[in-house]
Amino acid sequence: MIRTMSRINRRGFIKNSALALGAVAVSGCSGENEMMLYNEAAEKTRAVIDKNADLRDMVRYATLAANGHNTQPWKFRINKSTATILPDFSRKTPIVDPDDHHLFASLGCASENFAFTAEARGRPAEIIFNTQDHGEILIDLGNGKTNESEFFKAIPYRQCTRSEYDGKKVSVSDLKLLEKTAQVKGISLVLITEKEPMEKVLDYVIAANSSQIDDPAFVKELKEWIRFNPSQALETRDGLFSGCSGKPTMPTWVGNLIFRFVFTKDSSNDGYAKQIRSSAGIAVFVSDKNDKEHWVNAGRSYQRFALQATALGMRHSFINQPVEVAEIRPDFTKWLGAGDKRVDLVARFGYAPALPMSLRRPVEDVLV
Numbered sequence: 454m455i456r457t458m459s460r461i462n463r464r465g466f467i468k469n470s471a472l473a474l475g476a477v478a479v480s481g482c483s484g485e486n487e488m489m490l491y492n493e494a495a496e497k498t499r500a501v502i503d504k505n506a507d508l509r510d511m512v513r514y515a516t517l518a519a520n521g522h523n524t525q526p527w528k529f530r531i532n533k534s535t536a537t538i539l540p541d542f543s544r545k546t547p548i549v550d551p552d553d554h555h556l557f558a559s560l561g562c563a564s565e566n567f568a569f570t571a572e573a574r575g576r577p578a579e580i581i582f583n584t585q586d587h588g589e590i591l592i593d594l595g596n597g598k599t600n601e602s603e604f605f606k607a608i609p610y611r612q613c614t615r616s617e618y619d620g621k622k623v624s625v626s627d628l629k630l631l632e633k634t635a636q637v638k639g640i641s642l643v644l645i646t647e648k649e650p651m652e653k654v655l656d657y658v659i660a661a662n663s664s665q666i667d668d669p670a671f672v673k674e675l676k677e678w679i680r681f682n683p684s685q686a687l688e689t690r691d692g693l694f695s696g697c698s699g700k701p702t703m704p705t706w707v708g709n710l711i712f713r714f715v716f717t718k719d720s721s722n723d724g725y726a727k728q729i730r731s732s733a734g735i736a737v738f739v740s741d742k743n744d745k746e747h748w749v750n751a752g753r754s755y756q757r758f759a760l761q762a763t764a765l766g767m768r769h770s771f772i773n774q775p776v777e778v779a780e781i782r783p784d785f786t787k788w789l790g791a792g793d794k795r796v797d798l799v800a801r802f803g804y805a806p807a808l809p810m811s812l813r814r815p816v817e818d819v820l821v
């Protein structure tokens with residue numbers, strides 16, 4: 454079920470046909486050579502999948518999905534007719550995600566990428582959540598015609614773009630398309646495009662972001678996943694590379710030393726205000742029930758939304774703070790009118806140039 458809080462606006466954008474990979478050089482202390490190596494690795498990670506791709510290569514495309522803090526909290530087991538996506542709890546982020554909600558949503562994101570990729574290579578897929586043990590996702594692969602959907606084609610170009618957008622509105626028809634594509638069982642999508650409710654969401658983001666920055670455990674956990682320069686990002690091939698957020702790069706020891714002083718409430722909240730006010734709208738994903746299967750489905754719904762947005766030349770980025778802070782989530786849920794449902798994910802969307810793409814670990818590292 455999709456509920457819309459938007460006054461849907463006139464078509465007003467030109468589809469971004471280029472969808473450039475976003476291999477943008479980042480200035481700062483790190484040398485150009487380092488950034489060149491980074492860009493090469495990012496391009497290789499996101500190389501268009503071969504026509505005769507095997508399941509291993511499909512795993513690579515699955516891992517290009519969004520995932521909390523780029524922890525890549527997944528393992529894949531493949532055989533001829535199935536793939537299983539398993540949670541990797543060694544990569545959990547217990548402070549920002551104490552109930553593993555984001556972890557399971559991340560698995561849902563990967564499952565959608567897997568299914569679109571398999572379909573494109575003649576293996577139409579069904580996604581089944583298996584509740585046994587900790588919960589895992591079975592991708593049941595059939596045989597059929599190849600179908601290279603626009604979602605499949607968008608996989609290597611989707612990114613979370615944490616920059617200011619250009620303020621342009623999204624057309625009525627594209628908003629409707631986003632709503633339609635995001636439909637997944639048990640998940641509702643609320644689209645907010647009016648100024649007043651967007652400002653209210655900003656208030657919640659600022660309150661929750663301030664509370665997170667006040668929490669030393671949150672800041673410590675976040676810092677552990679920040680990669681301050683291309684070399685550090687290349688070493689781990691996970692985490693949040695500062696260049697991907699349009700931030701300056703610096704030696705790791707400098708980053709570790711100054712992070713607490715640079716990452717302040719005022720600068721961070723100012724940034725969110727500019728980012729939200731320059732966006733065309735906000736998408737909120739809500740589950741009927743608060744359990745792992747629904748969290749997975751919320752991730753699937755987001756990933757479908759994100760691939761559709763990418764195919765339309767749009768950008769998006771998460772602003773999940775109001776659902777991450779336990780003291781603020783109930784009030785946010787009430788304001789949204791979501792009753793006893795679980796508000797899962799919050800993302801802004803609009804138009805902007807691409808930023809550098811994030812990396813992923815090699816396929817061998819995620820196969821079991």
Ligand SMILES: Cc1cc2nc3c(=O)[nH]c(=O)nc-3n(C[C@H](O)[C@H](O)[C@H](O)COP(=O)(O)O)c2cc1C
Pocket residue numbers: 517518519520521522523554555556558559562611612613614615692693752770771772773774811
């Ligand atoms: C469940 C989930 C929660 C996320 N939460 C946030 C968030 O609160 N803030 C943010 O900037 N990005 C968030 N992200 C985005 C990830 O950081 C991003 O997907 C990851 O760094 C990989 O980058 P990419 O999506 O550009 O490939 C989240 C992603 C997922 C799937």
